[in-house]
Amino acid sequence: MFQKILIANRxxxxxxxxxxxxxxxxxxxxxxxxxxxxxxxxxxADESVCIGPPPARxxxxxTAAILSAATITGADAIHPGYGFLSENAEFAEMVEAHGLTFxxxxxxxxxxxxxxxxxxxxxxxxxxxxxxxxxEALTDAAKARKLASELxxxxxxxxxxxxxxxxxxxxxxxxxxxxxxxxxxxxxxAGFGNDAVYLEKYLDRPRHIELQxxxxxxxxxxxxxxxxxxxxxxxxxxxxxxxxxxxxPAERDRLGARVTAALGKIGYRNAGTLEFLYQDGEFAFIxxxxxxxxxxxxxxxxTGIDVVREQIRIAAGQKLGYGQADIRFTxxxxxxxxNAENPVSFAPSPGRVxxxxxxxxLGVRVDSALYAGSVVTxxxxxxxxxxxxxxxxxxxxxxxxxxxxxxLAVIGIETTLPLFHRIAESADFxxxxxxxxxxxxxxxGTA
Amino acid sequence: xxxxxxxxxxxxxLAALLKETGLTEIEVAEKEGRIRVARQPAAPAxxxxxxxxxxxxxxxxxxxxxVPTSPIEDAANHPGAVKSPxxxxxxxxxxxxAAPFVALGQEVEAGQTLLLIEAMKxxxxxxxxxxxxLARILVQSGTPVEYxxxxxxxx
Numbered sequence: 001m002f003q004k005i006l007i008a009n010r011x012x013x014x015x016x017x018x019x020x021x022x023x024x025x026x027x028x029x030x031x032x033x034x035x036x037x038x039x040x041x042x043x044x045a046d047e048s049v050c051i052g053p054p055p056a057r058x059x060x061x062x063t064a065a066i067l068s069a070a071t072i073t074g075a076d077a078i079h080p081g082y083g084f085l086s087e088n089a090e091f092a093e094m095v096e097a098h099g100l101t102f103x104x105x106x107x108x109x110x111x112x113x114x115x116x117x118x119x120x121x122x123x124x125x126x127x128x129x130x131x132x133x134x135x136e137a138l139t140d141a142a143k144a145r146k147l148a149s150e151l152x153x154x155x156x157x158x159x160x161x162x163x164x165x166x167x168x169x170x171x172x173x174x175x176x177x178x179x180x181x182x183x184x185x186x187x188x189x190a191g192f193g194n195d196a197v198y199l200e201k202y203l204d205r206p207r208h209i210e211l212q213x214x215x216x217x218x219x220x221x222x223x224x225x226x227x228x229x230x231x232x233x234x235x236x237x238x239x240x241x242x243x244x245x246x247x248x249p250a251e252r253d254r255l256g257a258r259v260t261a262a263l264g265k266i267g268y269r270n271a272g273t274l275e276f277l278y279q280d281g282e283f284a285f286i287x288x289x290x291x292x293x294x295x296x297x298x299x300x301x302x303t304g305i306d307v308v309r310e311q312i313r314i315a316a317g318q319k320l321g322y323g324q325a326d327i328r329f330t331x332x333x334x335x336x337x338x339n340a341e342n343p344v345s346f347a348p349s350p351g352r353v354x355x356x357x358x359x360x361x362l363g364v365r366v367d368s369a370l371y372a373g374s375v376v377t378x379x380x381x382x383x384x385x386x387x388x389x390x391x392x393x394x395x396x397x398x399x400x401x402x403x404x405x406x407x408l409a410v411i412g413i414e415t416t417l418p419l420f421h422r423i424a425e426s427a428d429f430x431x432x433x434x435x436x437x438x439x440x441x442x443x444x445g446t447a
Numbered sequence: 448x449x450x451x452x453x454x455x456x457x458x459x460x461l462a463a464l465l466k467e468t469g470l471t472e473i474e475v476a477e478k479e480g481r482i483r484v485a486r487q488p489a490a491p492a493x494x495x496x497x498x499x500x501x502x503x504x505x506x507x508x509x510x511x512x513x514v515p516t517s518p519i520e521d522a523a524n525h526p527g528a529v530k531s532p533x534x535x536x537x538x539x540x541x542x543x544x545a546a547p548f549v550a551l552g553q554e555v556e557a558g559q560t561l562l563l564i565e566a567m568k569x570x571x572x573x574x575x576x577x578x579x580x581l582a583r584i585l586v587q588s589g590t591p592v593e594y595x596x597x598x599x600x601x602x
Contacts, residue, residue: 034595050593051534065594068534068566072591 001316002026002077002101006070007041009081010060012369012386013292014041017079020308029073031066033059035377040369047073054379060084063091067098077101077315079308083381086291087114103315105270105290113272113288117160117198123274123285126262131277131284133200141178144199148177151201157181159188160196163287165235167191170202203284205435206277208232209244211259212299213272214310216320221264223256224299224307225329227273231423231439233346238416238439239423242298242333245394245432246278249329255283260324271296271311277436294337294383297367301333301390331363332394334401336420338368338385340376340413349414350378359407363390363400366408376413384415398430419443453482462486522585522597529576529599531592535566539588549599553581561599564592575601 006029007017014030018041021028030045035054042048049069052059059065061084070078078095080086086104089111095102104110113119117137124130132151137160138144148155148171157180159167169184171177181197189195212224228244229237243252259274273293276283296307305327310320340349352375358366368385370376376384389404391397402424405417423429428438461473461484474483522528531537539547539562548560555561560572561581579601586598 049534050595052594059594064567065534069593071567072534072536 001318002312004029004073004075005077005079005103005312006031006066006073006075006100007081008060008066008078009084009086010036010039010041010380012367012383013081013294014039015044015369016367017081017308018044020306020312023306024309024312026312029069029075031060031069033379035379038374040371040374049073054377056084056380060380063088063094067094067100070095070098070100075100077103077312079103079312080291082292082294087289089114101315103270103311105268105272109266109268110290112266113290114163115160116158116163116287117196119288120285122266123262123288126265127258128262128274128285129258129283131200131203131286134198137196137198138181141181144181145174145177147199149174151199154202154204156200156202157184157197158200159184159192159194160198161192161194162188163289165232168235200286203277203279205437206230206279206284207244207246207435208237208275209247209278209283210273210275210293211256212293212296212307213260213263213268213274214305214307214314214320215263215269215272216314217269217317218319219264219267220320220323221260221268222320222322222324222327223260224303224305224327226252226255227295227298229295230434230436231429232436233439233443237295238337238339239420240295240298240335240337241394242302243329244278252329256324270314271307279435294386295335297365297386297388298333298335298390301363301365301388302329302331303327304330331390331392332397333388333390334397335386335388336401336405337383337416338387338408338410338420339382339416340384341382341416342414343416343418346416348378348382350376351413352376353410354412355409356411357407357409358385359387359404361404363397364388364404365390370410384410384413387420394432395430398424453480457482458484522583522600523595525597525600527577527579527582527601528597529561529573529601531564531594531596531598532573533564533566533571534591534593535564535571536591537586537588537598538563538565538570539584539586549581551581551584555579555581555601562586573598577601 004027005021007014018028027046030042030048031051032042033052033054051065051069052062078100085091087110089107092102092107092110120130134147154170154172157169167188169180171180184197185195188197207230209226209228211226215221225242226244227240227242229240231239271292273289275286300307353370356370356372365388370384387408389397389400391400405420428434465486472485549555555575557575557578559575561575562573563570564573582602583600
């Protein structure tokens with residue numbers, strides 16, 4: 001097992017990883033920018049190293065500073081959290097070149113799934129259903145037009161090096177396709193340094209359903225069930241549920257079996273999430289995230305499995321020690337991503353948190369680095385807390401959610417809590433009646 | 448005149464009594480019922496920062512008011528402090544056994560190499576940001592430093 005783990009991240013996930021390290025009895029190193037010097041995980045850290053000024057590029061994305069911090073503290077493993085360098089294959093390679101263990105999948109798999117076209121090709125070759133679309137990058141406008149008319153409009157133009165909802169353009173007809181292609185390529189180049197784009201059929205009312213998997217060094221792959229992440233605004237998830245109100249256990253098992261078989265064949269290891277669009281009873285693979293995800297807690301609540309701890313154990317060469325048949329799905333979990341934003345305009349609201357009170361009780365979990373006196377800075381993303389509830393049934397989970405939202409007090413900054421209060425009360429949400437477009441319509445309905 | 452179930456004059460009188468005496472709450476019970484009048488104290492309760500104690504990393508704790516600041520904080524706030532621009536290991540001499548780049552009390556010029564920081568097997572020269580006299584050396588050769596850590600003080 002590792003002697004010391006460096007946590008290359010910040011905020012709530014740094015605290016999350018630190019907790020897992022603590023449970024395993026492994027000392028950890030917190031790296032931080034000057035803006036995060038008083039962050040909770042830094043205060044609780046066994047050791048901390050300031051790695052740069054506030055901008056992420058000079059701190060949390062600063063490979064040299066992070067590797068240097070690992071060297072001077074004698075860390076033998078690095079957990080990258082999510083975001084930042086967690087899906088940077090070059091960083092993973094450099095970690096390994098320095099004789100440290102990168103807690104995550106291999107650089108080769110990070111690279112494979114980071115190229116969205118390649119990811120689809122590999123998944124299709126192993127029997128995972130796809131969204132109909134192009135199997136290679138589009139270089140030719142004429143070819144694009146031909147494919148688009150075969151698929152049927154509307155079509156979605158996506159950046160091969162994109163992901164996470166970024167770098168996408170919809171073309172509703174042949175007239176729009178040419179100009180949207182040019183636009184998409186320019187945005188892809190600017191955003192990801194790579195202008196390769198591909199086409200997919202545009203699904204008009206899908207749900208976003210993803211599957212959490214774990215795989216160990218010996219090739220054993222299990223899934224921790226699905227998460228329904230359809231409640232999104234501008235392609236950013238705001239609320240997630242485990243399991244999906246739209247799936248039956250049989251559908252989950254069927255999808256899970258196909259996915260774990262495919263990942264076993266490609267030799268994937270550590271944690272990962274496969275994202276699908278689900279419409280009319282059909283699953284369509286869109287991309288795979290080769291890292292821990294923000295919403296992992298809901299899967300933890302329904303399975304009782306600590307995903308971060310498993311990541312560490314797997315990276316240290318330990319066997320999972322259990323198979324799919326040993327995993328029980330119990331109850332229903334919901335997570336709200338509380339952002340430091342105005343709940344109507346979504347304008348960022350950085351500032352000093354004068355008072356903070358988290359809710360508690362059976363089946364109520366809050367993952368947050370906030371504390372009274374902490375400062376939410378403008379340099380990083382606006383997620384400040386994840387409120388998670390778990391109960392035996394979905395209706396009970398929702399009944400547990402609403403009071404917990406109201407009890408969670410963050411004074412001094414604006415947060416999106418009032419929006420979650422309204423979502424929890426809405427008839428559509430209570431009925432599980434939503435798709436990826438629902439939240440934007442819900443939000444616009446009050447504007 | 449009022450349709451209220453109580454006499455508003457009683458409330459007014461009780462409120463005036465609160466103000467006059469500085470009390471925050473009065474409750475009066477009679478056969479007909481009970482009235483309780485309460486008010487918030489003028490000054491809100493002060494919020495204590497409820498952060499859990501950190502067992503180590505004392506350097507990261509903000510100094511409570513009235514406690515003298517630590518030498519590290521004094522140095523970091525000194526206008527002539529030369530702070531580390533990177534994470535790495537400090538070396539005060541160009542190589543083991545050689546004379547250090549600079550000595551205490553020495554007059555250094557802007558741009559003059561003061562020390563090396565080794566990071567990722569690369570040695571980086573750290574130069575004086577301004578001309579001045581080397582008043583303090585805060586680090587030892589072979590020790591690690593973090594970003595922003597004060598290395599030397601020029602006056």
